[in-house]
Amino acid sequence: MNNNRISELDWLRVILILAVFLHHVLMPFNGDGWHIMNAQSSKLLDDIMVYFEQFRLPILFFIAGVGSVLLLRKVHPYQFLHDKFLRLFVPLLIGVLIVVPPQGYIEDIAKYDSFLQAFPKLALKFDSNHLWFIEYLVVFSLLAVPFHLFLESQWASSLKEFLEWLSDTSCGLFGLVLVLIILRVGLKLYFPDNGHGIDNLSSSLFYLFFFAAGMICIQSQKVWLSLEKYRRKNFTWLLVSSFIFYGYYYSPDLSEYLSLQTRWSIWWFVCCLVAWSALLTLLGYAQRHLTTTPKWLKLSNELIFPFYIFHQTVIVVVGYHVISLPISLTYKAMILAISAFFITAAICLLVIYPFNLTRRFFGLKPRRSNVSDGIAYNKAVRRPARET
Numbered sequence: 001m002n003n004n005r006i007s008e009l010d011w012l013r014v015i016l017i018l019a020v021f022l023h024h025v026l027m028p029f030n031g032d033g034w035h036i037m038n039a040q041s042s043k044l045l046d047d048i049m050v051y052f053e054q055f056r057l058p059i060l061f062f063i064a065g066v067g068s069v070l071l072l073r074k075v076h077p078y079q080f081l082h083d084k085f086l087r088l089f090v091p092l093l094i095g096v097l098i099v100v101p102p103q104g105y106i107e108d109i110a111k112y113d114s115f116l117q118a119f120p121k122l123a124l125k126f127d128s129n130h131l132w133f134i135e136y137l138v139v140f141s142l143l144a145v146p147f148h149l150f151l152e153s154q155w156a157s158s159l160k161e162f163l164e165w166l167s168d169t170s171c172g173l174f175g176l177v178l179v180l181i182i183l184r185v186g187l188k189l190y191f192p193d194n195g196h197g198i199d200n201l202s203s204s205l206f207y208l209f210f211f212a213a214g215m216i217c218i219q220s221q222k223v224w225l226s227l228e229k230y231r232r233k234n235f236t237w238l239l240v241s242s243f244i245f246y247g248y249y250y251s252p253d254l255s256e257y258l259s260l261q262t263r264w265s266i267w268w269f270v271c272c273l274v275a276w277s278a279l280l281t282l283l284g285y286a287q288r289h290l291t292t293t294p295k296w297l298k299l300s301n302e303l304i305f306p307f308y309i310f311h312q313t314v315i316v317v318v319g320y321h322v323i324s325l326p327i328s329l330t331y332k333a334m335i336l337a338i339s340a341f342f343i344t345a346a347i348c349l350l351v352i353y354p355f356n357l358t359r360r361f362f363g364l365k366p367r368r369s370n371v372s373d374g375i376a377y378n379k380a381v382r383r384p385a386r387e388t
Contacts, residue, residue: 006070007293008286009063014300016063019056021311021344023049024130025337028319029329035107035316038323038332051245054271055278057133058210062279064137065214068144069151077145084141087305091363092134095309100129103316130312132196139198140211147212151219160220167226174237177276180209185268192264210279231284238281241273303348306362310347315340 027034030049031041072080101122105115112118128135150156167173184206191202198204217223227234248270254263293301315336322336352358356366 006066008283008290009066010293010297010301011290012059012282012286013063014297014304016056016060017304017308019052020308021341022337023053023056024312024315025340026333028323028336029333035103036319036323038329040329042329047249050249051242051274054245054274055282058207058275059279059282060133061136061140061207061210062214064140065144065211066218068141068211069148069215069218072144072148080145081141084138086360087363088134088138088141090361091305091309092128092131092138094361095131095134096126096128097123099309099313100127100131102313103129106316106320109320131309133308135198136204136207139204140208143208144211144215147215151215156219159216160223163216164220164222167223167230172230172233173223173226173280174234174277176213177272180206180276181269181272183209184272185265188264188268189261225287227280227284228287231281231288234277234280234284238274238277241270241277245270245274302364303353306348306352306364307344309362311340311344314344314347318343
């Protein structure tokens with residue numbers, strides 16, 4: 001399988017992280033009980049947000065799985081783990097100790113005289129907060145090494161052949177949603193908690209499925225290109241899944257007829273339908289239309305990781321002051337979105353990007369190696385050749 005830079009993943013990574021940013025900007029206004037909450041909330045906003053939160057992070061884990069395979073193809077597993085230690089574990093540790101504490105302080109600001117007083121206690125809590133995403137990636141990267149060895153072995157040939165056959169059937173790769181549903185609904189029976197601790201297997205194994213799916217799909221040119229080939233079919237599945245999702249979401253009270261466990265199982269079922277069909281659809285249309293990586297997108301891809309690390313803390317701190325303004329919910333959301341974006345972007349561009357020390361702390365390679373790393377990356381990550 002030939003490799004060129006996979007531009008659609010560059011685009012999707014940036015788009016989805018910005019979608020996560022927008023989601024957190026709107027959290028104070030949807031009535032869902034976040035770190036900070038506006039006095040007024042919008043039910044319509046909550047109804048829209050609940051849909052998009054089904055697939056943003058799963059697709060990001062899928063992209064991370066693809067990236068793991070591409071890196072493991074060009075470096076020794078030891079180098080891979082060393083790279084992930086520097087670019088994931090170190091930023092996670094720094095983030096937990098420095099970036100996350102201000103959120104805890106704002107959430108319980110009445111309990112403390114000052115942030116300096118609260119900081120030691122909050123830092124030593126080692127609360128990953130929104131950085132659970134990176135915590136998962138650290139663990140998944142450890143698992144990626146043996147799984148990649150399996151995928152490169154003859155033992156995985158039957159799996160590859162099955163996926164290639166499935167990609168040409170009437171249901172296509174959407175049929176794999178059955179595996180996801182069994183995994184999600186089954187594990188929720190034993191791990192019903194919605195927390196994102198790595199030990200909550202109903203959460204961690206759900207996202208691991210997408211990470212592993214990314215590692216598997218990139219193994220076969222036929223499977224990868226089928227995402228574009230059958231993009232319209234997958235879009236149809238997404239429309240059907242979305243109709244079922246909101247049909248159940250807005251259904252009348254079913255407590256007289258169904259137990260609480262059954263109602264939750266149906267909910268996880270419809271969520272899986274949307275998550276998997278959205279993944280297939282977005283990857284297919286991105287392959288079709290997002291075929292180049294301009295210079296600004298390369299820079300955005302480099303800075304999107306520290307942007308993710310800082311964005312929620314900036315939103316919470318700025319939002320704490322914005323929600324007290326005597327203006328409408330719409331204007332508050334707009335002010336928070338614009339101010340939080342530019343403050344977070346300024347931190348990335350002016351504090352993280354120019355200095356090797358801060359680059360290392362937040363997952364970027366030292367500037368002296370940018371040119372050589374860029375050449376190596378472009379050689380290692382190549383787009384699959386189009387079928388004629």
